[in-house]
Structure formats: C-alpha cells, structure tokens
Amino acid sequence: MARPPLRVTRRSLADYLIGTGLAGLAGTILYPLVRYLIPPKVREVSAGSIVAAKVAEVAPNSGKVFLFGGKPAILVRTPEGTFKAFSAVCTHLACTVQYRPEIGHIWCACHDGHYDLNGQVLAGPPPRPLPEFSVTVRGDDVIVTRPA
Amino acid sequence: MGLGAWLEDRLRWRAADQFLRHKRVPLVRHGYVYYFGGITLFLFLIQVVTGLLLLMYYRPTADAAYESVRFIMARVQFGWLVRSVHSWAANLMVFWVFAHLFGAFFLRAYRRPRELTWISGGLLLFVTLAFGFTGYLLPWNMLAYFATKVGTEIVGAVPLVGGPLLVLLRGGEDVTEATLSRFFGIHVAILPALTTLLLGLHLFLVQLHGMSHPGARPPGRALPFIPHVVLREAMIWLGMTALLAVLAVLLPWPAGEKADPLAPAPAGIKPEWYFVFMFQTLKLIPSHVLGLEGEQAGIVAFVLGAAVLLAVPFLDRGEEPTRATRIVRAAGVAAVLYIVGMTAYGYLAP
Numbered sequence: 181m182a183r184p185p186l187r188v189t190r191r192s193l194a195d196y197l198i199g200t201g202l203a204g205l206a207g208t209i210l211y212p213l214v215r216y217l218i219p220p221k222v223r224e225v226s227a228g229s230i231v232a233a234k235v236a237e238v239a240p241n242s243g244k245v246f247l248f249g250g251k252p253a254i255l256v257r258t259p260e261g262t263f264k265a266f267s268a269v270c271t272h273l274a275c276t277v278q279y280r281p282e283i284g285h286i287w288c289a290c291h292d293g294h295y296d297l298n299g300q301v302l303a304g305p306p307p308r309p310l311p312e313f314s315v316t317v318r319g320d321d322v323i324v325t326r327p328a
Numbered sequence: 329m330g331l332g333a334w335l336e337d338r339l340r341w342r343a344a345d346q347f348l349r350h351k352r353v354p355l356v357r358h359g360y361v362y363y364f365g366g367i368t369l370f371l372f373l374i375q376v377v378t379g380l381l382l383l384m385y386y387r388p389t390a391d392a393a394y395e396s397v398r399f400i401m402a403r404v405q406f407g408w409l410v411r412s413v414h415s416w417a418a419n420l421m422v423f424w425v426f427a428h429l430f431g432a433f434f435l436r437a438y439r440r441p442r443e444l445t446w447i448s449g450g451l452l453l454f455v456t457l458a459f460g461f462t463g464y465l466l467p468w469n470m471l472a473y474f475a476t477k478v479g480t481e482i483v484g485a486v487p488l489v490g491g492p493l494l495v496l497l498r499g500g501e502d503v504t505e506a507t508l509s510r511f512f513g514i515h516v517a518i519l520p521a522l523t524t525l526l527l528g529l530h531l532f533l534v535q536l537h538g539m540s541h542p543g544a545r546p547p548g549r550a551l552p553f554i555p556h557v558v559l560r561e562a563m564i565w566l567g568m569t570a571l572l573a574v575l576a577v578l579l580p581w582p583a584g585e586k587a588d589p590l591a592p593a594p595a596g597i598k599p600e601w602y603f604v605f606m607f608q609t610l611k612l613i614p615s616h617v618l619g620l621e622g623e624q625a626g627i628v629a630f631v632l633g634a635a636v637l638l639a640v641p642f643l644d645r646g647e648e649p650t651r652a653t654r655i656v657r658a659a660g661v662a663a664v665l666y667i668v669g670m671t672a673y674g675y676l677a678p
Contacts, residue, residue, distance in 0.1 A: 205566075212406035216381055220403040 210280040211258045232265065235317060243279025243286070248324060253313065255322060258297055259284065263317065264298045265324040266310040278311070286310070340434070348533070351553035354541040361431030362539065362557075363564055368428050370565045371421035372527070374572065375459075378414040379516065386466070388512035392588040393468035401583055412576035418460060420572070422602045424455050426667075426671055434662050436644070436653070437540035443641035445533040452526050452639045455519055460667035461517040466510060471586030474593045475513070477503045482610065485623040486631075504589075544647045598674070605670035606630060609678070632665075 232246045232255045243256040245268050254268035255281050266286070270278050275290035286295040287303065293304035300309045313324045329337075336342050353362055385404055387396040400407035429449065432438065438446035465476045480503065484494035499506030541547055551557050599607050610626045617625035636643075636659075644656040 205569075209569075212409055213381070215405040216407060217384065218403065218405065220399075243520055 185249050229323055231321045232268055232315075232324040233322045235322055236320070238263075238322070241281045241284070245276060245278070246324075249326070253324065254279065255324065256286065258273070263315040264297055265313040265315045266295075267313070268310075270303070270306055270326060271301075271308040271310065272276070272306040278327065338631050347553055349536070349552075351535075352550040353539050353553060353557045354547045355549040355551055356435075356542055356547050357536050358431075358554060361428075361435060363561060364424060364431045365534075366561045366566060368421060368424040369531075370568055372523070374417040375414065375421060376520075378410050378417065382414060383516065384407045388466070388508055390468060390508060390587075393466060396581070397467045398583055401580075408580055409573075409576055412579075413572050413583045414427060416559070416572055416575045418463060420568075422456055422460055422600075425453050426602075429453060430660070430664060432499055432540075432639070435540065435542045436649075438439070438644075439540070440639040440641075440645065442533070442537055442540055442583035445530060445537065446528050447638050448530040448533065450634075452523065452530060454634070455522055455526065457602065459515065459519050459523075460602065461504065462511040462519070464600055465508060465511045466515065467583060468587045470594055471597065472583055472592070473587035473589070474597050479599060480507075480604070480608075482623065482627065485621065486627050487586075488626050489621070493571035502589075510639060524627060537543045546636070557580035566663060579583075599672065601675075605667045608674035612647065 190192075208288065227249060230246070230248055232253070233244050238244050238255060238257045240257050240261045243254050245252050245254050247253070247266075252268040252279060254266055256264045256266070258264065266277075270277050270293055271290040272288065272291055272293055275288050276292040276297065276309070277286050277288045277293070279285075280287045283294075284301075285297055287293070288295075288304070288306065291305050293306040294302040295310050296302050296304070298309075299312050302309075311324055316325065318325050353359075356526045359497065382400065385396055385407070387393060400411050402408075404410075431450065432446070440675055461476075461479060465472045469500075479495050480494055483497060483661060484490045487494060495501065497507070497510065498504070499510045606626075613622040615622045615627045620628065640656060642654045646649070646653065
C-alpha cells in the first residue's frame with residue numbers, strides 16, 4: 181500500500197507551532213501553580229515518649245487528653261489505679277474520644293462508639309481498636325511511650 | 329439537539345459572538361493607546377490569581393503576618409515567584425492605569441456618550457491606589473509599617489472629617505494589629521467587590537458604545553476585533569507575562585525587616601513610587617496656606633484635583649475641539665509634567 185504523500189502546509193505548520201507553544205506556556209504556568217498549592221511539610225515533633233501528666237493529676241477512674249506527636253492521645257487511670265494510654269483519635273471518623281467514669285470505659289461522642297480499657301471496640305461503628313501506648317511511672321511523672 | 333443549540337437556547341451566546349465578530353477598532357495615529365486598557369485588565373487578572381494563591385498561606389495578625397510571608401517565600405514551593413509576581417504586577421498595574429488614563433484623555437475618549445465610562449475609570453484608578461496602599465502594609469515590615477503610619481496620618485489632616493476618618497481607617501488611634509486586620513479586609517474583600525462592580529460597568533460601557541475615535545467622524549480604516557486585535561492583544565499579554573517572570577526572578581521583592589512599633593523610623597523612608605508626587609508636594613508646601621495648615625491645604629488641593637479629573641467630560645464637551653479642549657488639554661499636560669517632575673524630584677532630592 182502506497183503511503184499518502186506527507187504534506188506540510190504553511191497553515192498546518194503554523195497550527196503546530198502555535199499549538200505546542202500554547203501547550204508549553206500552559207505547562208510552565210500550571211506546574212509552579214500546582215506545586216505552590218501542595219503544602220510544605222511542617223516539621224513534625226515525633227518524640228518517642230512524653231511526660232503525659234503528673235501522677236497526682238489523674239485520679240483513679242478518670243482520664244486526661246494530651247498532645248502526643250501533634251495528635252490527641254488519652255491517658256486513663258483505671259478504678260484500680262493503673263495507667264493506660266491510647267491514641268484519642270477515634271478509628272471511625274477521627275473525633276477525639278473521652279473517658280466516661282460512670283460507665284468505666286472510653287467513649288466517642290460523635291457516633292456513640294465504645295472502647296474498653298484495652299482499646300478494643302465494645303459497641304458502635306469504630307472499625308478498629310484504638311492503638312495503645314505503653315505507660316511507665318517514674319517518680320512523679322507518667323511517661324507515655326510510642327511502641328517502636 | 330446539539331450542545332451548541334442547547335446552550336444557545338439558554339444563554340443566547342450567539343448574540344455576543346456576532347457582536348464580537350462585528351466589533352472593530354479604529355486605526356488612528358497613536359492607536360497603540362487602545363491596548364493600554366487591555367494591559368491593565370491583564371495585570372488585574374494576574375493580581376486576582378496570585379492574590380488568591382497568597383491567601384492560601386498568608387495570616388493577617390501582627391504575630392504571624394511577617395512570618396507567613398517569609399514562610400511563603402522560603403518554604404512554599406514557588407512561593408517566592410507568586411509573591412514577587414504579585415508585587416511586581418501591582419506596580420506595573422498602577423503604571424498602566426495611569427497610562428490608560430492619559431491615553432484616553434489625550435484621545436478625548438471621554439466625550440458624549442462616554443462620560444460614565446470615564447468616571448467609572450477614574451473611580452477604578454482610586455480603587456487601584458487604595459489596593460496599593462492597603463496591600464503594602466500586609467507583609468508587616470518596617471517600611472510598610474511606617475508608610476502606613478505616615479499615610480494614615482495624612483488622612484487625619486483632612487479638614488473636619490480627618491480625625492474620625494483616621495480612627496476608622498486604623499481601627500484605633502495607632503497603627504496596630506487592628507489596622508492590619510482592617511487593611512486585610514479592605515484589600516481582599518471590600519476593594520475586590522468594588523472593583524468587580526466598577527470594572528463590570530466600565531467594560532460593559534466600552535462594548536455598548538464601541539471604541540472611541542479622536543475625530544468627529546470615524547476614520548476610514550479599522551481593524552476587526554476578531555482576530556486582528558485579539559491576536560495583537562495576546563502578543564502583548566504574552567510579553568507582559570514574560571516581563572513579570574523576568575522581574576520576579578531577577579529582582580525578587582524583598583520581605584524587609586519585621587515591623588517593630590518601638591523602633592525609630594528608618595532613614596530615607598518613602599511611600600510607594602506612585603504616591604511620591606503627593607508625598608513630595610506635602611513636603612514642599614509651607615506650613616500655612618490661606619488660613620489652612622500646609623498639609624490640609626495639600627490634601628484639599630489633591631481632592632479638588634481628583635474631582636476635576638472626574639469632571640473632565642463635562643468641562644470639554646464638544647465633538648470638535650474647542651477653546652475648552654485646549655484649556656483641558658493644557659491642564660492635562662501640566663498634570664503629567666507635575667506628576668513626573670515631582671516624582672523625579674522626590675527621588676533625586678536629598
């Protein structure tokens with residue numbers, strides 16, 4: 181089969197040059213614009229451990245929400261007096277959970293999610309348990325550590 | 329039914345299309361001034377886009393404003409480019425607003441029936457200057473802080489209403505964070521809203537009356553708007569884009585030093601170049617003129633000047649040039665010489 185002769189007309193060349201020129205222009209404007217909109221990384225304070233509270237601050241059967249690596253975490257003192265710490269970000273839609281002394285476990289107000297004192301889901305929509313942190317008491321300080 | 333017909337049924341866009349296809353721009357001596365308005369419009373659009381981008385990261389508080397500008401320039405990718413383009417395009421826009429004004433003035437484009445086009449353009453000039461004045465403070469650096477202090481102080485010298493006006497502008501007696509909040513609100517909300525209305529009217533009127541021509545009769549030759557004028561305009565806008573990129577890259581706008589209300593004013597403090605002729609005038613006026621304080625007299629004179637500017641179409645009314653035309657034109661030449669001369673004097677005087 182014979183190839184049709186390649187015909188470059190003035191018009192088709194002009195169209196090609198203008199078209200590629202405009203595409204290049206659009207690219208050089210859009211590229212910095214998109215890069216600009218991507219937020220720069222803010223230095224995250226990824227400390228492995230933190231003093232979450234003083235021992236005297238948290239009475240048995242109560243909880244305290246504190247900031248751990250930029251996100252809320254919750255320190256719970258059980259009625260028996262031991263300390264437990266979890267991420268306070270509900271695994272359902274990321275509301276901050278709270279400890280409810282009258283029912284004795286962790287509760288999320290947004291969609292009535294219940295977690296026990298091991299972080300396991302008792303009731304409600306949360307799909308996963310709350311990640312747990314380890315707690316050590318050193319003198320007066322309650323220290324919460326992220327698992328390695 | 330095709331999409332074109334469907335849209336035509338609802339938008340009646342073919343009328344606009346037909347209108348633009350029949351639009352013609354007269355070919356006259358000094359016809360290049362017909363492009364000045366388009367350049368101004370282009371720079372305004374650049375300001376809208378880069379302004380919206382800056383809003384993504386800028387924070388209008390005394391504690392965070394300067395830091396957020398530094399953050400934009402140092403941490404955000406291409407932030408230096410966006411901020412510098414915004415500053416440069418602002419300055420170029422003021423220049424081209426003046427060029428457009430004097431271009432229209434000397435071609436007598438303000439004659440009947442274009443009086444309201446002229447007035448809306450004059451108001452847009454004032455809005456542009458207000459944009460410049462309020463935007464200058466937003467980085468919250470030394471120069472901006474003191475320029476705003478002096479600038480608002482001058483407003484305070486206006487007879488009768490000056491005092492209350494000063495407090496209204498500053499949001500208090502002094503230039504503080506309250507001033508920054510106000511200027512931010514004025515710069516990003518009030519002035520854009522005003523501009524949208526005025527610019528809408530201005531552009532509508534330009535289309536309604538068609539392009540003006542200097543003589544009483546339309547000149548024999550004219551360029552079709554599509555494609556000739558559109559392509560020429562596109563070339564100019566492209567050139568402007570390149571100019572902005574070059575300026576922003578080679579002469580990035582500095583962030584300055586953070587404003588410190590307790591620090592003494594730095595030496596050689598000057599307002600933005602487009603206010604220098606007024607600044608220099610106020611410097612030269614003797615302390616008392618006609619029973620008014622020098623500053624008050626200067627401000628009264630500038631307010632009268634602005635009023636005369638808006639009244640130009642009613643001072644020179646004839647289709648053909650008359651004696652009034654010669655007087656108005658001479659006044660215009662004098663105004664150009666005064667502005668250029670005083671600006672130069674402001675920069676060259678010790």
